[in-house]
Every structure is written in C-alpha cells, then in structure tokens.
Amino acid sequence: MKKVIYILTSLFLLFFTSCKKDDNTNTSNEDPRTKFEGTWTCKETCKKDGSFTAFPVTISKNTSNSTEILIANFNNLGQTDNLHAIITGYNFTIPQQSYTSSNYPVSGSGAIDSKQTSINMNYLVNEGAQTDEYTAVLTK
Numbered sequence: 001m002k003k004v005i006y007i008l009t010s011l012f013l014l015f016f017t018s019c020k021k022d023d024n025t026n027t028s029n030e031d032p033r034t035k036f037e038g039t040w041t042c043k044e045t046c047k048k049d050g051s052f053t054a055f056p057v058t059i060s061k062n063t064s065n066s067t068e069i070l071i072a073n074f075n076n077l078g079q080t081d082n083l084h085a086i087i088t089g090y091n092f093t094i095p096q097q098s099y100t101s102s103n104y105p106v107s108g109s110g111a112i113d114s115k116q117t118s119i120n121m122n123y124l125v126n127e128g129a130q131t132d133e134y135t136a137v138l139t140k
Helices: 002-017
Strands: 037-048 052-061 070-071 082-088 091-099 104-112 120-125 131-139
Touching: 091 120
Parallel strands: none
Antiparallel strands: 037 052, 037 131, 052 070, 070 082, 082 091, 091 104, 104 120, 120 131
16 A cells, blocks of 8 residues: 555656746747847857957847847947847847948847846858858847
8 A cells, every 4th residue: 555655646746846837938928029138248259260359239129020129239330220130939030131331241040048148149241252150149
C-alpha cells in the first residue's frame, strides 16, 4: 500500500511541476512592441574589419503600423531617420529598405532577451561598392 501511495504522490508532483508557465509567452493584452521601446546603447561590430562602435539608438512604436517598431540612429546614421522592423513576439525582422539619410540598402533581424534588457541584431548594410555585415548588442 505504501508503494501505491508513493507512486501516486510522485505522479501528482511530477504533473504539477511540469506545468510551469513559459516565460516567453505574452498572454496579456500588452502591445508586443512595448518591450523594445526606449533608448538603448548599441555596441556594433563590423564583421569585415572587426571595427567596433558604440552609440545610442532609440526605438519607438510605429503609430501607423501595429506590428512595427521604428529604430532611430540605426548603424549610427542619424537620429532624424527611422528604419522600420516587424515584430513577432521577442523577434524582429528588418525587411530590405533604404535608410533615408544615406540611401544605403539595409536588412537583418534580431531578438530581445526574455528579461528585456538586451537586444541582439545581425544586419547587412550595402554602402555602394560593398555590403558589410554587422552584429550588434543593444543594452539599456
């Protein structure tokens, strides 16, 4: 009888401890773009020559598209223009577009960590004669 009670108790505990809620799901009605908003410090590395640059980046919601964020000072090209990115949960895609101030075609992707304190990005910038590949880490 003790064996049966032990097995039932073990199964009961196993069932309830395996039903932990996933931290990366958004079950609330919160706008998924909110976690990206703010001023971030971008630490960017060019893969081609290994050059490193740090600069501020501002991310805001695109008021004309509920699935997009706007990134100002992308690739340290200026705060006056915005690059748009499409949000899917904790990830985003930067569809190919030209950054207005430089007319450089850019594209890429990224993700915010579950604590919402760091964003990792990979992207390409075509600077005319060549396309450079970058990695960047944004922190608050």
